[in-house]
Amino acid sequence: MVLERIHLTIIQEVAREGSLTAAAARLHLTQPALSHAIRKLEAQLGVEIWRREGRSLQPTQAGEWLLAVANRLLPQFTHAEDRLRQFATGERGKLRIGMECHPCYQWLLKIVAPYLDLWPEVDVDVRQKFQFGGIGALFGHEIDMLVTPDPLFKPGLRFTPVFDYEQVLAVGPEHRLREAEYVLPGELAGEVLITYPVPAERLDIYTQFLLPAGISPRQHKPIETTDIMLLMVAHGRGVAALPRWLVEEYAPRFRLHPVRLGHGGVAKQIFLGMRETDADVGYMRAFVEMAAASQTVA
Amino acid sequence: MVLERIHLTIIQEVAREGSLTAAAARLHLTQPALSHAIRKLEAQLGVEIWRREGRSLQPTQAGEWLLAVANRLLPQFTHAEDRLRQFATGERGKLRIGMECHPCYQWLLKIVAPYLDLWPEVDVDVRQKFQFGGIGALFGHEIDMLVTPDPLFKPGLRFTPVFDYEQVLAVGPEHRLREAEYVLPGELAGEVLITYPVPAERLDIYTQFLLPAGISPRQHKPIETTDIMLLMVAHGRGVAALPRWLVEEYAPRFRLHPVRLGHGGVAKQIFLGMRETDADVGYMRAFVEMAAASQTVA
DNA sequence: CACCCCCATGAATAAAATTTATCGTATCAT
DNA sequence: ATGATACGATAAATTTTATTCATGGGGGTG
Numbered sequence A, B: 001m002v003l004e005r006i007h008l009t010i011i012q013e014v015a016r017e018g019s020l021t022a023a024a025a026r027l028h029l030t031q032p033a034l035s036h037a038i039r040k041l042e043a044q045l046g047v048e049i050w051r052r053e054g055r056s057l058q059p060t061q062a063g064e065w066l067l068a069v070a071n072r073l074l075p076q077f078t079h080a081e082d083r084l085r086q087f088a089t090g091e092r093g094k095l096r097i098g099m100e101c102h103p104c105y106q107w108l109l110k111i112v113a114p115y116l117d118l119w120p121e122v123d124v125d126v127r128q129k130f131q132f133g134g135i136g137a138l139f140g141h142e143i144d145m146l147v148t149p150d151p152l153f154k155p156g157l158r159f160t161p162v163f164d165y166e167q168v169l170a171v172g173p174e175h176r177l178r179e180a181e182y183v184l185p186g187e188l189a190g191e192v193l194i195t196y197p198v199p200a201e202r203l204d205i206y207t208q209f210l211l212p213a214g215i216s217p218r219q220h221k222p223i224e225t226t227d228i229m230l231l232m233v234a235h236g237r238g239v240a241a242l243p244r245w246l247v248e249e250y251a252p253r254f255r256l257h258p259v260r261l262g263h264g265g266v267a268k269q270i271f272l273g274m275r276e277t278d279a280d281v282g283y284m285r286a287f288v289e290m291a292a293a294s295q296t297v298a
Numbered sequence C: 001c002a003c004c005c006c007c008a009t010g011a012a013t014a015a016a017a018t019t020t021a022t023c024g025t026a027t028c029a030t
Numbered sequence D: 001a002t003g004a005t006a007c008g009a010t011a012a013a014t015t016t017t018a019t020t021c022a023t024g025g026g027g028g029t030g
Helices: A005-017 A020-026 A031-045 A061-088 A104-118 A133-139 A204-213 A226-234 A244-254 A282-297 B005-017 B020-026 B031-045 B061-088 B104-118 B133-139 B204-213 B226-234 B244-254 B282-297
Strands: A050-053 A056-059 A093-099 A122-127 A145-148 A157-171 A192-195 A219-222 A239-243 A257-261 A266-275 B050-053 B056-059 B093-099 B122-127 B145-148 B157-171 B192-195 B219-222 B239-243 B257-261 B266-275
Touching: A005 A020, A005 A031, A005 A061, A020 A031, A031 B061, A056 A061, A061 A093, A061 B031, A061 B061, A093 A104, A093 A133, A093 A282, A104 A122, A104 A244, A104 A282, A133 A145, A133 A157, A133 A266, A133 B133, A145 A282, A157 A204, A157 A226, A157 A244, A157 A282, A192 A226, A204 A239, A204 A257, A204 A266, A226 A239, A226 A244, A239 A244, A244 A257, A266 A282, B005 B020, B005 B031, B005 B061, B020 B031, B056 B061, B061 B093, B093 B104, B093 B133, B093 B282, B104 B122, B104 B244, B104 B282, B133 B145, B133 B157, B133 B266, B145 B282, B157 B204, B157 B226, B157 B244, B157 B282, B192 B226, B204 B239, B204 B257, B204 B266, B226 B239, B226 B244, B239 B244, B244 B257, B266 B282
Parallel strands: A093 A122, A093 A145, A192 A219, A192 A239, B093 B122, B093 B145, B192 B219, B192 B239
Antiparallel strands: A050 A056, A145 A266, A157 A239, A157 A257, A157 A266, B050 B056, B145 B266, B157 B239, B157 B257, B157 B266
16 A cells, blocks of 8 residues: 555646646645655655656656556546535536547537536536547546447447438539539549548548548548538538538538438448446436437437 | 545455454454544545444445445556556566457467566466456456457557467267368257357357357357366267367367368457557567467467 | 755654544344 | 344544655756
């Protein structure tokens, strides 16, 4: 029992602030308090955590590694405390939702809005970046629910399909394909393809459309935000693969045209994933049920 | 900062021992020490952790949940301490290997034996049961390396194929199929199938052979250990799907016969999985390299 | 070179955890 | 019933631990 929560806190805060003194201030402690605490830890483990170089602290390899541990474990402590206080006050909590599906954000907002009204005691937090991917974030208790098009049916996780949609090609008002019934892979060989900045193997337009046909677009432009992406498409700077409902929603404003991908189109499903141990948490069930119900309404 | 490591330790130990007094003894503390610690925590969070029923403690919902947190976080603390001490002594460590592949155990032993000689400062631990599956155990830092036939190419994980083999049907010396060149799914409809006790979707004989043909065996017997399984097969109590190399290794002792599954046979690969953050740990690299090299030798 | 900033150290002090001692109560055998 | 026993709660005493205060050393910097 040598390594304690306080040590992790100190290490994290020093990494954040850059100095013991600054970290001490943020933790409402004095500088010697931290100095003593860490030196005791170093003595007990026989490891240096920082190398004292001049007046600044350079983390050693062990220090770097311990920082990673701190970043992983500390949020779990604070979340555990929150969750325990929730037990005191009945059904109240925080639902941490992770997103692995850029355009789903619009859809998610439509679910979250009425959910917040129905569950006034539940806070919702949405996160998008995960060091170990969405699945890793679920297993690592970084998030409680995952919105993803790639479910993983593994022990310990539960995925529920909540939304079917068709992935289409969005083209601008001057585009030669704007009235086409469908588009074939070869017809994209000369196009500029705009996508979200994720690896190609996570993009359906590649995995389900271009790659099987052995086609590459003329150019590939990654864009972060949906609005800018659609703006680019509307102004003839390229084409993008997006959900049909999203293209149709933006069509009046941006003058976009959806074109089916291939003869049969590309069908997609969005899943909500959660840990099985959370299966009986009331406000989490409710979210999945609301999301699933939105399907029939929409 | 109300929830501390000691609280988790107490909760875990009380759940293990069933009483405060017994837990106190194991922790080299007195009973009032634990009593005070937990009551303070309860006061600070406003939650009851145990309901005092007579002379025994019944965990509340919050208590149950906190126990799960303890079981998840405490091993990470002890492992972090171990790992930090390793930094002090150079290349020394503990390699926690998880197995999702029953018959691989024999193969693993052949890798571990020379590895222990080459890396005398590294301890190896092998585990087989995981609440959230092998992938979850990797993400949750329960294990450092996973032996599995089902890799998952997700950000944060790295899988390396280390072993190709053919899955065959093992039959006994009196079996009608013992000299057959191959067996078709329909021919197993009247057989007793012996497998390891895992869900059918994790058994290749189902997913790659029986299910596609819509066939079910006459009976399905789960058996834990390879030796007993082979004994059952050798004595005509059923058939089992196993790696060819394993069947051939046991053949002289048990008088077993391998039969190819289908015309083309069922090809399998074993992968070693690890977290990308561990990619540059010397003794872990070395293990993967040794495992991959064993392929060419065997 | 003087000043500032930052960390280390040791002693003093404040805070905390732990023990000791004791009580109340449920359980069980007789 | 009832006494023995096991268990947890509690309060006060004590020990241990954490934190602060006061101070010193050293490396940058104007």
